[in-house]
Amino acid sequence: MSGSNEILEEFVQGEYKYGFTSDIDSDILPPGLNEETVRFISAKKGEPEFMLEYRMKAFRYWKEMKEPHWAHLHYPVIDYRKISYYSAPKKPKEIKSLDEVDPELLRTFEKLGISLLEQKRLSGVAVDAVIDSVSVKTTFKESLSKLGIIFCSFSEAVKEHPDLVKKYMGSVVPYTDNYFAALNAAVFSDGSFCYIPKGVRCPMELSTYFRINSAGTGQFERTLIIADEGAYVSYLEGCTAPMRDENQLHAAVVEIVSHADAEVKYSTVQNWYPGDKDGKGGIYNFVTKRGICLGNNAKISWTQVETGSAITWKYPSVILKGDNSVGEFYSIAVTNHMQQADTGTKMTHLGKNTKSTIVSKGIAAGKSNNSYRGLVKVNRGAKNARNFSQCDSLLMGNNCGAHTFPYIEINDKSAQVEHEATTSKIGEDQIFYCNQRGIDTEKAIGLIVNGYCREVLNKLPMEFAVEAQKLLAVSLEGSVG
Amino acid sequence: MNNEVDEMLEIKDLKVSVEGKQILKGLNLTVNKGEVHAIMGPNGSGKSTLASVIAGKEDYTVDGGSITFNGKDMLELSADERAKEGMFLAFQYPVEIPGVSTINFLKTAIAEIRQYRGLPPMEAKDFLKMLKEKQKVVEIEANLTGRSVNEGFSGGEKKRNEIFQMAMLEPSLAILDETDSGLDIDALRIVATGVNKLRTKENAFVVITHYQRLLEYIVPDFVHVLYQGRIVKSGTRELALELEGKGYDWIKKEFAELAV
Numbered sequence: 001m002s003g004s005n006e007i008l009e010e011f012v013q014g015e016y017k018y019g020f021t022s023d024i025d026s027d028i029l030p031p032g033l034n035e036e037t038v039r040f041i042s043a044k045k046g047e048p049e050f051m052l053e054y055r056m057k058a059f060r061y062w063k064e065m066k067e068p069h070w071a072h073l074h075y076p077v078i079d080y081r082k083i084s085y086y087s088a089p090k091k092p093k094e095i096k097s098l099d100e101v102d103p104e105l106l107r108t109f110e111k112l113g114i115s116l117l118e119q120k121r122l123s124g125v126a127v128d129a130v131i132d133s134v135s136v137k138t139t140f141k142e143s144l145s146k147l148g149i150i151f152c153s154f155s156e157a158v159k160e161h162p163d164l165v166k167k168y169m170g171s172v173v174p175y176t177d178n179y180f181a182a183l184n185a186a187v188f189s190d191g192s193f194c195y196i197p198k199g200v201r202c203p204m205e206l207s208t209y210f211r212i213n214s215a216g217t218g219q220f221e222r223t224l225i226i227a228d229e230g231a232y233v234s235y236l237e238g239c240t241a242p243m244r245d246e247n248q249l250h251a252a253v254v255e256i257v258s259h260a261d262a263e264v265k266y267s268t269v270q271n272w273y274p275g276d277k278d279g280k281g282g283i284y285n286f287v288t289k290r291g292i293c294l295g296n297n298a299k300i301s302w303t304q305v306e307t308g309s310a311i312t313w314k315y316p317s318v319i320l321k322g323d324n325s326v327g328e329f330y331s332i333a334v335t336n337h338m339q340q341a342d343t344g345t346k347m348t349h350l351g352k353n354t355k356s357t358i359v360s361k362g363i364a365a366g367k368s369n370n371s372y373r374g375l376v377k378v379n380r381g382a383k384n385a386r387n388f389s390q391c392d393s394l395l396m397g398n399n400c401g402a403h404t405f406p407y408i409e410i411n412d413k414s415a416q417v418e419h420e421a422t423t424s425k426i427g428e429d430q431i432f433y434c435n436q437r438g439i440d441t442e443k444a445i446g447l448i449v450n451g452y453c454r455e456v457l458n459k460l461p462m463e464f465a466v467e468a469q470k471l472l473a474v475s476l477e478g479s480v481g
Numbered sequence: 482m483n484n485e486v487d488e489m490l491e492i493k494d495l496k497v498s499v500e501g502k503q504i505l506k507g508l509n510l511t512v513n514k515g516e517v518h519a520i521m522g523p524n525g526s527g528k529s530t531l532a533s534v535i536a537g538k539e540d541y542t543v544d545g546g547s548i549t550f551n552g553k554d555m556l557e558l559s560a561d562e563r564a565k566e567g568m569f570l571a572f573q574y575p576v577e578i579p580g581v582s583t584i585n586f587l588k589t590a591i592a593e594i595r596q597y598r599g600l601p602p603m604e605a606k607d608f609l610k611m612l613k614e615k616q617k618v619v620e621i622e623a624n625l626t627g628r629s630v631n632e633g634f635s636g637g638e639k640k641r642n643e644i645f646q647m648a649m650l651e652p653s654l655a656i657l658d659e660t661d662s663g664l665d666i667d668a669l670r671i672v673a674t675g676v677n678k679l680r681t682k683e684n685a686f687v688v689i690t691h692y693q694r695l696l697e698y699i700v701p702d703f704v705h706v707l708y709q710g711r712i713v714k715s716g717t718r719e720l721a722l723e724l725e726g727k728g729y730d731w732i733k734k735e736f737a738e739l740a741v
Contacts, residue, residue, distance in 0.1 A: 430576050430578055433578070434578075436569070437590040443593065447578070452580055
């Protein structure tokens, strides 16, 4: 008994593998937040007037708001005046080839196993790499543009496709939505923009690797994805961050619009620095992700593998407005040491015959707390709405916590809603069974955890699934001394 | 003559306790290559404890004695190392591992065992070929091996899966812990037939059972009676038959002084 506990103990003490800081010169705005800051950011980016106006409205709204504290999270008060709101790598603006990219930056990617070159050559993944808020490199743009697909940084979209930005930005997540969304709307630095025209099936997975890289810089990403009628796109987002002492605030907004008969798959692997084993440092991650199935037969699917961040506050959601539209949420959330995650989804059924599926797998280890929080809402008139929710929690050791907060609001009698929840522990009998077949305890835990997550891992695109499995294994390393 | 060469498992004066209570009180057992030993005994005599301790389960405290396997001190090795040395335990209650297929499970196990022994990884096609062969030997349906390990299996299917895993891992010593429990006569026959097909001159079996029934199918060379943490009687197959006729009360009476 005690032996296995020791192993679990060691297991949860695996140190963060991606702890390093790369030396790229950053153009950093001194800490502080006021109207001047907002103007500075907008001017620095050479934004059109409408963008500045939007930012200012958001900022004024945000100033009147209070930080929400309803989540099952505990963290020190964030002083928003002590954060620097802009940081851009110093480099020539136009990058024609990878040779022009800061070699230090390329090395950073290599350490993470994300060589742009490799990606470009082997996997056919177009990468829009975001380093400290400014898009450094966008690949495959030309081949995409032949199909009419727009895939660029948000700043670029603001300048080159202002009509699309004006039309859709804030249409799914208005700045009035919540505290962090308002903050993001005021000071967002950059992000990705993606438009798939009518009837076009995007031939490759679109991918953005984010990286927070400048000490004390909050990162405020903004992503907007629009799939026009009958379009299809699979979008990948993957993150790692270097080790550092002070907490870093991250408040991103992702908006997805899926028109009639369109489908958007959004997959995330998130591995930001979770803090050390005593809870020092680590990213505060307050993200608002939401999609709307605007037309009939539209589909949006969220898949996330969350292993990082000290604090995770994240509820990728779907508004099912079109009839027969489909919303999905598949999630793996791993918390370790002192990490805290409060994550889940909101499925809002407005159209007829709409369907949503929620599969959440929480894994809590160390002294961490892992909460699932989800809302299934069926409005009056949303005839024959269906939801299936499954929320499983896996506990490792005796010092962690798993919590489930399912909310269900049904306003139409024809709705069918199912909810299943389980909580289990990695059994010592399971580990011994693996041991007896010649599999050591570290590998056994990896095997059991990957098996437990199978349903969600299967939803990830192939190359991402492999990466996610590795990531689970990496966070599981150090189990045997 | 060459006993020392053929000796596989040697247990000497083994004393084991769980939570302060001594279960095995000085057990001796020697198993040679090519032999099948049956260990019988009433409930609570320490049969399953013996199986678990040999396999290296951690919940037990070894108070004294030794377990040697192919000349190596097993008490120095962890459970997975003992398995890699060629020991296999067919569980009385096989464990479910959701989301992990038996095939994937065995692939991992074989890779680990081969690495430990300094062998190159097995080729995928060789693995598949072996898989098909062994499925036939133990009469297990291919769809069972594609499913998650033991998840939703019937009692009989779980036991058959144990024998299938044994066939795949080719241990030199297999311990069958009450493999007959919960099996109907057909399932018992299939499991026993599988075991008999796997018997060679090079491997050995320790069959732990409460009933004589299994031994009609898997014919042992030696039968031992375990009572109060000690082997109190050893003999040949006739001993098992005698036990069936007289019941365990006979043993309990004869060794009443051990039950303190």
